[in-house]
Amino acid sequence: MKTSNPVLSRLGQAAERERAAGYSPAGPYGPAAGQPGYGQPYPSADGGYPSAPPAVQPMTIDDVVVKTVILLGIVGVSATAAWNLIPDALLGAAWIGAAVVGLVLGLIISFSRVANPGLVVAYAVVEGAFVGLVSKTFESFYNGIVLQAVLATFGVFFLMAVLYRARVIRATPKFARGLIAVMGGLFAVMLINFVLSLFGVNTGLRDNGILGIGFSLVCIVVASLSFILSFNEVEEGVRLGLPARYAWTASFGILVSLIWLYLEVLRLISYFQGDD
Template identity: 30%
Template sequence: MALYNYKTANPAFSKDVWKGYASTSNKMTVNGIILKSLFCIFLLLTSAIFTWKMQEFGFNINILMYGGLVAALFFSLLTAFIHRLAPILVPLYALAQGLFIGGVTIYAESKFSGIAMQAIGVTISTFFLMLFLYKSRIVKVTQRFKSVIFVSIAIIMTIYACSWTLHFFNIETPFAILDSSSYLAIAFNALAAGVAAFTLLLDFDFIERKKNHVPRYMEWVATWGLLVTLVWVYVEAIRLMKKMVIN
């Protein structure tokens, strides 16, 4: 398989993001991605704690949460198209995403004490489980596997986008059931969480194929891609556990 014919479901790892870097001498390494990922996770946690502290002082965290979400989307778009600015944009993305995650966590904790730590544990466990499955080749990332994950992500994100958009305009739709604690809603969230988890396999596989082939600053882009997936896993874990507790 040609190096740049590889496909992945995560837009951060699409072939257009990485195209044209094979001849660079200063190459991306796995160790570099690990260090940058740890640094960005630290930034994310720091801004999430900041959101928590602001809530304790009586600040309206909706401003931080939704502002962080919009900023995270903005920095993601810039990172996708301006790769050389990734060393600046990705840390900013982590800080913005931390504001959003902090708000989500506060709301979850206000209703179900201890759910945040459980979700963090699930996210960390999922990461290492997927890494083990990938390294041991228990699950092989074949072309068919990639296609199934890609289609699944497209369907899930389309449903979420429709649900959130219609909900914003107070339009009642069949999608509203997904926000309930019904068995159908739980099944959908479990499916979404599973797809999010298996997306990590595609990310691991793509990073392994690109290491030592693209410039070192692209480690930040790889870090961004992993953060996108990990945040998705965390949010789905919280949503799923809330519904299971209510049910």
């Protein structure tokens, strides 16, 4: 099995070995060591040992679609709850707290080599609260801006899905490396800008001037292109036969891009509706 993604390649090889041996995954996804299905054949009803035990269920595109819809539903419920339950006096503190917790959970999930549905769901809950609080703030200044941003976000998402399906944009190794480098650079710039803002330094990067509009447009383009990497990850995961539980990890990638795109679109629209 060959793929441009080394992590996917290793996971695919591991899944192939599990299927070849006929083992079930251990831990929360299967029997523990010393139990049938983990290094031992499954006994039959008559006490014998028949053919190999059930193989690991491979991930499908439908798995990813279902998991993505579930995560979006969780984000929506969490956002609605935060919008209605958190008082305005605590808005700023809750906003910052949710952002920090979401960042930590996102980094843990991103650098983990094992799919963890619990962490992914927790991330959706926390990010949902963050999105709800941010949306409430913007909506208080610009009536109807949230609906506009939601429609634009999903419009871009479906457009990128069509472009990827038609192979207009391909996730080549060069494209992936370049995009990941740009994303890392943007993240560093936003982090530095945030730290400077805490000390009262205004770089103009998040104002409604030419620099702010240009930076938001760059972020929107990069966030849109990141869907190509997510779609390719799903396609490669299915081709490599990754276990079904990795559909949560693939859905997490799509969710991160959707949230980032939504926030950037929300900010860009606000620039054209008055002062931030």
